[in-house]
Amino acid sequence: MFSLLWRFVPGPVWLRILVLLVVLAALVWVLVTYAYPYASLLLVPNQSTVGG
Amino acid sequence: MVEDHSAAAESEVARHRGGPTHRGKKPRAKLSPLTVIGELLFTCGLIVLGYFGWQQFHTEVQVVAEQQDLAADDAARWTVTPPEEAPEPARWDGDIPVLAEPAPAEVFGVLYVPAFGPEYANRMAETTDWWTVLNLDKKGIGHYETTQMPGAFGNFAVAGHRSGPLINSFREVMNLHVGDPLYVQTPQGWYTYRFRSIEYVLPTEVDVLNPFPRLEGKPGEDRIMTLTTCHPKQSGSAERAIAYAVFDDYRPLSEGPPPELAAVNSRVAEQSANPTKPQDNPVEHSALGVADEKVGL
Numbered sequence: 405m406f407s408l409l410w411r412f413v414p415g416p417v418w419l420r421i422l423v424l425l426v427v428l429a430a431l432v433w434v435l436v437t438y439a440y441p442y443a444s445l446l447l448v449p450n451q452s453t454v455g456g
Numbered sequence: 457m458v459e460d461h462s463a464a465a466e467s468e469v470a471r472h473r474g475g476p477t478h479r480g481k482k483p484r485a486k487l488s489p490l491t492v493i494g495e496l497l498f499t500c501g502l503i504v505l506g507y508f509g510w511q512q513f514h515t516e517v518q519v520v521a522e523q524q525d526l527a528a529d530d531a532a533r534w535t536v537t538p539p540e541e542a543p544e545p546a547r548w549d550g551d552i553p554v555l556a557e558p559a560p561a562e563v564f565g566v567l568y569v570p571a572f573g574p575e576y577a578n579r580m581a582e583t584t585d586w587w588t589v590l591n592l593d594k595k596g597i598g599h600y601e602t603t604q605m606p607g608a609f610g611n612f613a614v615a616g617h618r619s620g621p622l623i624n625s626f627r628e629v630m631n632l633h634v635g636d637p638l639y640v641q642t643p644q645g646w647y648t649y650r651f652r653s654i655e656y657v658l659p660t661e662v663d664v665l666n667p668f669p670r671l672e673g674k675p676g677e678d679r680i681m682t683l684t685t686c687h688p689k690q691s692g693s694a695e696r697a698i699a700y701a702v703f704d705d706y707r708p709l710s711e712g713p714p715p716e717l718a719a720v721n722s723r724v725a726e727q728s729a730n731p732t733k734p735q736d737n738p739v740e741h742s743a744l745g746v747a748d749e750k751v752g753l
């Protein structure tokens with residue numbers, strides 16, 4: 405999978421690394437902005453009230 | 457000649473295909489499905505690991521900073537707009553004004569606890585409802601609507617999360633030592649409570665919310681504050697940790713924040729740098745009467 409990704413990106417080695425780093429940064433941004441906050445709402449927090 | 461030509465063409469084709477003759481590289485191994493599965497699992501693992509890092513950062517840095525900003529906004533609003541807009545003037549318990557019962561989910565105060573962190577500030581809202589108060593990053597501490605308000609005779613009981621994926625208002629509740637101050641700021645003023653003790657109870661033991669915790673009877677002249685949160689810290693809904701504090705002091709907003717708090721909390725110190733002048737809110741003075749008078753116990 406990683407090797408396919410590497411061959412998919414055109415250009416010399418430094419450009420491939422640059423492109424893949426940009427893709428990685430975009431992926432992290434999507435995770436932090438959308439995926440992780442959404443996941444945190446699905447995880448059940450501990451009960452903190454009495455009698456509830 | 458003919459043979460040479462065809463051989464040259466063949467090697468040309470092989471080079472274009474990236475075949476074995478090209479620059480003497482080894483032939484590429486076939487991509488195994490196991491490799492793909494392994495790499496996918498590895499990626500998923502990294503994503504999950506990233507979640508744990510993000511959750512720590514979010515609950516301990518981002519939410520905390522957001523709460524401090526919101527608390528500063530609230531304080532600025534309250535000092536500019538005194539509580540005369542409340543439908544009825546504040547009730548008085550002894551010498552201390554008591555805020556009228558707020559509407560459900562309404563933010564009525566800010567809690568400052570230097571033992572939770574020098575800059576700690578967290579808003580408090582009415583009711584302990586799960587998704588309108590307790591779980592929200594902008595609120596996070598809920599007041600049991602069956603208990604009394606700050607400064608009133610009886611028990612001012614609040615709940616908050618101690619760990620977990622959402623806001624952790626009471627994360628450092630075990631840092632409290634006897635005598636540590638807990639400051640409650642409302643539109644009516646500053647109420648100082650001092651920590652006394654902590655105990656562990658089962659979730660069913662609702663008598664911790666009694667006007668005098670654990671005892672039956674009508675409210676006396678004691679003013680108690682009770683914090684309820686989960687226990688054990690990371691994995692616990694099995695028990696509750698209950699922290700008790702007793703009332704110590706009251707200051708009207710016009711006198712500025714308690715000096716002991718302003719000394720450690722820079723955001724609160726900014727409030728005292730430009731205290732509200734009495735003439736700025738004459739209505740508060742007419743409504744509260746003796747607001748200028750320092751009232752103690």
